[in-house]
Amino acid sequence: MTPENELLDVLIVGAGLSGIGAAHVLQRRCPGKTYQILEARPALGGTWDLFRYPGVRSDSDMHTLGYSFRPWTNPKAIADGPAILDYLHATAEEAGIIRHIRFDHKVLSATWSSADACWTVAVAHNGQQLRLKARFLYACSGYYDYEQAYRPEFAGESDFRGRIVQPQFWPENLNYDGQQVVVLGSGATAVTLVPTMAESAAHVTMLQRSPSFVVSQPSEDALANRLRRWLPGGLAHRLTRWKNVLLGIVQYAIARGRPALVKRQIVRLAARQLGPDYDVATHFTPRYNPWDQRICLVPDGDLFRAIRKGRAAVVTDEIERFTPNGLQLKSGRELPADLVVLATGLKIKLLGGMQLTVDGQPVRPSETLSYRGMMLSGVPNLLMAFGYTNASWTLKVDLTANYFCRLLRYLDRHQLAIAVPRRPTDLLARPLLDFSSGYVQRAGGELPRQGSRRPWFVHQNYLKDLLNIRYTRINDGTLQLGPAGRMPGS
Template sequence: MQDLSRPEILDVLIVGAGLSGIGAAWHLQRRCPGKTYAILEARAAIGGTWDLFRYPGVRSDSDMYTLGYGFQPWTAGKAIADGPSIRDYIAETARRSGIDRHIRFGHKVTGAHWSSQDACWTIEVDHAGTLEVIRARFLSMCSGYYSYDEAHRPQFDGEDAFRGRIVQPQFWPQDLDYAGKRVVVVGSGATAVTLVPAMARQAAHVTMLQRSPTYVVSRPSEYRFARRLRRWFPPRVAYALTRWRVIVESMLLYRVARSKPALAKEKIVAMARRQLGRDYDVATHFTPDYDPWDQRVCVVPDGDLFKAIRKGQASVVTDHVERFTETGIRLRSGQELAADVVVLATGLKIRVLGGVAITVDGKPFHANDSMSYKGMMLSGLPNCVMTFGYTNASWTLKADLTAGYVCRLLRYMDRKGLAIAVPRRETDVTPEPFLSFSSGYVQRARNVLPQQGSRRPWQVYQNYFQDMFTIRYGRIADGVMHFGRKGVLP
C-alpha cells in the first residue's frame, strides 16, 4: 500500500483515457511541455465510450472529421466509423505521442479534496481495492457525462414472466445469440437506430418499439468530397480542409433548423418518406411532435435503418409498453409483439464530474449548485476543468477547445506567479438550465447538472465558432476568473 503521508504531487491530473483525456494530454505535452501529468483510467483499456460499448453495429453518429482530433488526421475512408475503428484511432494517437506511458489503468477516482492552504487537490483512488492518494495542482475531468456503472433502466410489469432474455446495450452480453430470433428494441435514440439494422442481418425480425418518433437523417458513410481532397492534397491538408468544410456546413444546417423549424421538419420528414416509400406511415413513425434539435437528430449511415425496413427485416411500432408477457410485450393498444430477445435501449444516466465526491476547503461541493463558466469550469470550484462536448455537433470540437484553454490558463498563472484560479458567480446573472434539450436523459438529470447563466461568460453555447472566439481568443483575466496565491481562496 502507498505511503499516504507522502503522496506524489503532479502539475495536472487527467481523469479518463477516452477521446477527451487523450486529447487533453496531447495539448498539455505540446503547449506546456514542462508540466508533469498522469491519466487515471478506471477501466483496463484506452477508449472510454468506444471501449465500453460492445453492442452490435456500435458506431458514432458524428463524422470522424470532427469527432477525430484536429492534430491527428482520420485517414480511413468512412466518415461514420464503427466503434472498434474509433477505439483503435484513440489508442494509436496515445501510442504515437507517448501518452500511453502516462496512463494508470484500473485507477478509479472516488474523492477529490481541494485545499486553498496548499493550493492543491488531494485525490483518492481505488486501485484494485486499495486506497491510493495522489496530489495535483490542477484537475482535468475528462470522464464524460454519463455513468459507466448504470444506465437508465425502467421497470416493466410482467418482466419475471418473460421467457426470453432482456439485455441493455451498455452491458451487452457477449454470449447472446440472436440469430434467427425475434428481437424487440425498446427505444428510438442513437443506440436503437444503430442496433436495429445491425441485428436485422442475423435475427428473424427486429422491431423498434418507440413511445414517440425521433428525427432520423440518412448520411453517406463516406464523403465524396473528402475522397477528392485526399487525391489533390497531402493528408494533413486534405483532413484540415475536410474538417472545416464539415464544421461550417453542420453549423449552417443547425442554424437553419433552429431559425426555420417548420421548414427543417418538412425536409427531414420528406427525406424519410423518400427512403421508405409513399405507402409507409411516416406521419406516425418518423414525424416527431417537437422541433428539430429540441432533441438530438439521429444519423443512419447510407440509410441502413430505412433499408432494413424496406427489406422487411425490421419494422417500427409506435406505442407504449403495458406489460411483458411470457412470449413478448403487450402494448397499450392491445397489440402483442412476440419476442425472444428484448433490448432496452432506454437511455443513459447522466453523471457530472465522474460522480466523484468533491470538497473545497472541507465543504462538500455539488455541481448542481454551481454555474458553468464558458461551459468548462464551475463557479466556486478552483483549478478544475470539466470537459463537456456539444449536443448538436461532435464532442471533440468542444473538448479540443477546452484542452487548449487549460494550457492557456496554466501558462498565464505561471507568468503571474499565481497558484489558484476560480470563477466566481455574479449575482446579477439569471440561472438557466445547463442544456436546453427536452430529451429524457437530460430532463432526468436536472438535479445533477450545473446551471448556465443568462449572459457571457456563463452561457453554454452550442456553437463552435462562438466558443472558439470566447475560449481560444478571449481574455484569461476577464474579471470573472479570480486568481490568488497559495494560502487563500480568492
C-alpha cells in the same frame, strides 16, 4: 509512474476521447508539466471501449469527432466503434501517453486546500485507497454513468421466457440468429442496433413511444476522400473539418430558425426512403422540433433499407406488460419476442461521480454555474471537458484543452497558483442544456447551470466559442487569480 506522495501539475480523470486529447495538447503546449491519467476501467477508450453492442458507431462525422491534430484517414466518415478505438490507441501510443495512464484507478473524491493550492484525490485501486496530489484536476470522464444505464421496470418481466439485455452491458457472444428481437427506444442506439441485428435475426422490431428525427447520410465523405488524394494529409483534414463545422452550424441555424420547414423536409426525405405506402406520419414524425433532441443519423440509410426489405419494422405504441412470449401493448397488439433490448437511454453522472470538497465545504455541481462551459463557479483549479449537443463532442473538448494550457502558462508567467471563477450576484441561472431528451430531463439535479450572459452563457456554436475561448483574456475579471495561501476573491 509518479510516486504517490509527489505533487503533480495535472491529474486527468478518464482515458477516453477527451482525456487522450487533453493529454496530447498538454504535452505539446506545456511540455514541462507533469501529469497522469486516472482511468477506472482496465483499458483506454472510454465510450468506445465500453460499448460493444452490434454495429456501435459514431453519430457524427469523424473529421470533427476526431482530433484536430490527428487526421482521420479511414474512408468511412461515419465510423464503427472498433475503428474509433484503434484511432485512440494509435494516438495514445505514438504520443507516449500510454505510460502516463493508471488503469483500474477509480476516483472517489477530491479535496481542495487553498493553503496548499492543490487537490488531494482519493483513488480506489485493487481494493486499496490511494491518495494523489495535483495542482489542477481535469475531469475528462464524460457525463454519463458507466456502471448503470437508465432502466425502466415493466410489469410482467418475470413472466417473459426470453432474454432482456441492455446495450451498455452487451453480453459477450450473444447469439440472436433466427430470433424475434424487439428493441425498445428510438434514439441513436436503437437506430444503430436495428439494421445491424436485422442482418441475422429472423425479424427486428423497433418499439418506440414516440418518433425521433432520423436522417440518412453517406457513410463516406466523398470530398474528404478526394482531398486526401490531391493534398497533404494534414491540409486535407483541416479543410474537411472546417467544411463540416460550417455546414453543421448553417444547418443547425436553419433548423432553429425555420423549424416547421426543416421538419417537413426531414419527414419528406424519410418518406422518400420508405415508399409512398409507409405511414411516416405515425412512425417518423416527432412531436418536437428539430434539435429539441439530437437528430439520429443512419449511414447510407441502413435503417430505412432494413424496413423496406421487411427485415425490420417500427411500431409506435406503449408497453402494457411483458408476456411469456413477448410484449402486450396498450393498443391490444402483442409483439412476439425471443430477445428484448432496452435501448432506453443513459443515466447522467457528472465528474465520474467523484465528491468535491473545497476548503472543508462540500460542493454540489448542480448548485454551481458553468464558466465558459469548462469550469465551475467557486471551484478552483478544476477543468471539465464537456462537448456540444448539436455537433461533435470533440470540437469543444479541443477548445477546452487549449484554453487550459493558456491558463497554465499565464499562471506560470505571473507566478500565480490558483484560478477560480466567481459568480456575480446579479446573474440569472438557467439550465445548462436546452434539450428535451429524457436523459437530460432526468438529470436536473446532477448538472451545473449556466448564466444569462458571457462568460457564463454556454454557446452551442463552435465559431462563437472559438472567439470567446481561444482569443479571450485569461484575466477577464470573472476568473479570480491568486497565489497559494488563500482563495482569490474570498
